[in-house]
Amino acid sequence: MQRSISILIIFLLFNFSTAQTKFGNPEVDPAQIQKNFSGWSAYQNKNIMLSRDFVALHVLSNEISKESFLDQLANGNFIPIRLKSDDSIYYYKLFKIQTNSDTSIKATINQIGFDALKNYKMEGTAFPKFSFKDLNGTEVSNETMKGKIIVIKCWYIHCTPCIKEFPQVNRLVEEYKDRKDILFVSLAEDSPEQLKVFLARKPLLYAVIPDMKIYMNETLDLNAFPTHFILNKEGFISKVLPNFESLEVALAKESKL
Template sequence: MKKQLYTLTLLLAFGSCMAQTKFWKPAVNPSEVQKTYLGWNNYQKSHIMLSTDFVALDAKSNPITKAAFLQELTSGNYIPVALESDKAALYYQLFKIEPTSDTSIKASIAETAFNEIQNYKKEGEPFPAFSFHDLEGNLITNETLKGKIVVIKCWYIHCAACLKEFPEVNQLVANYKDRTDIFFISLAEDTPEQLAPFLVRKPLSYAVVPDMKTYMNLTLQLNAFPTHYIINKEGIIVKVLSDSHSLEVALKKESLIEK
């Protein structure tokens, strides 16, 4: 009787696990999106956000950590593909790179994944102490921003990707204009003399701090631009992100938590 009860318990547990496990299908054909570098690049920019939170699956559909997922991508043997899902969470799975695929895809993914790993390692750490003066002469420090969610954009004038997202980040500032507990600041490599005329032609709604090249390279140890930080009200780095779309998603989540 005890053996039958034990067997029944196992079957129920197994059935429960199976009910909770869902094998989502790829939202696109993994072979199709890697036929050309342009096709892959367009897909990656539109559908893959490695900076954000996501459920990671290996090539056999087994759950793995985000860190392990990114590490596999640095090998240059896999592409990340979004899966169809009726859940709010993002699901990404590893798929083998085809032997006939453009070698630029392999190199691009490996480089992107390496940068994402460096960013991911910073999450959960305190943001380094700082004392900046923006272009308006305002002093900005850890103390003046205490109790606020801080959004930081790292960039420079000649970074095409940094400039391309100006409309998106400006809209983000507008979306949170009523949230006095959220502060937007940008760190730029360039001098005040370079930034002043440039920002007249191409406005940025963030507070702009000039001459930050050494700080970003040595203190923040940035690997790529643009890079965005979200810092919570306790001064802890919540997210380090590589694009404005990922920033929008992550800030929405953090703003709801801290509201």
């Protein structure tokens, strides 16, 4: 009996060791990064992009689905850490949150995980039917944009993060200006009058559709802004994204398909 237990332990240790070698070590010390909220937050914002394609690993380095990974971030007691790798694949692994960690870390991760899981579940679904007019009176609908890749930015005038990324998203529009199969549209909560005054000071190169508060809150069920959608040429949601950084990465990939 003792011999069987010893063999089992050796087997588990061997598999754990080879898994660690296969995926590499954590790029930061999981315990050290949890010592204060600001240090963890800086790492999370710079190194972890949950909207991107990545290999998801549980605490014992066994591969799990992305949905399971995000679910455990939303409802569990884990932080995601990227593992070192020599290839171009991203490996994110779950690590237990330490008992002495800042409680704000767990609460923030749960919210980030909840939002990322909600966004992930929208991928592959049809974008709701719509037909609106932008500030120039041009009709924007599923039919008028058929066969195009559509980039949609959801925002409102008093959303500071939404406005802060204007220079970046404008640069993205310029980058793809020769791609006639890529269109940039924005849905804004505010009235045409408010938007015209605001955009005269802070231009946005997207087509801007006003009075979209009810549509965004009820039809799209959004609770975080900005939110970006990328729709493929068949009108299905390819990605739902929380910021410019993740949008830039996802659009580069979608534009090559």
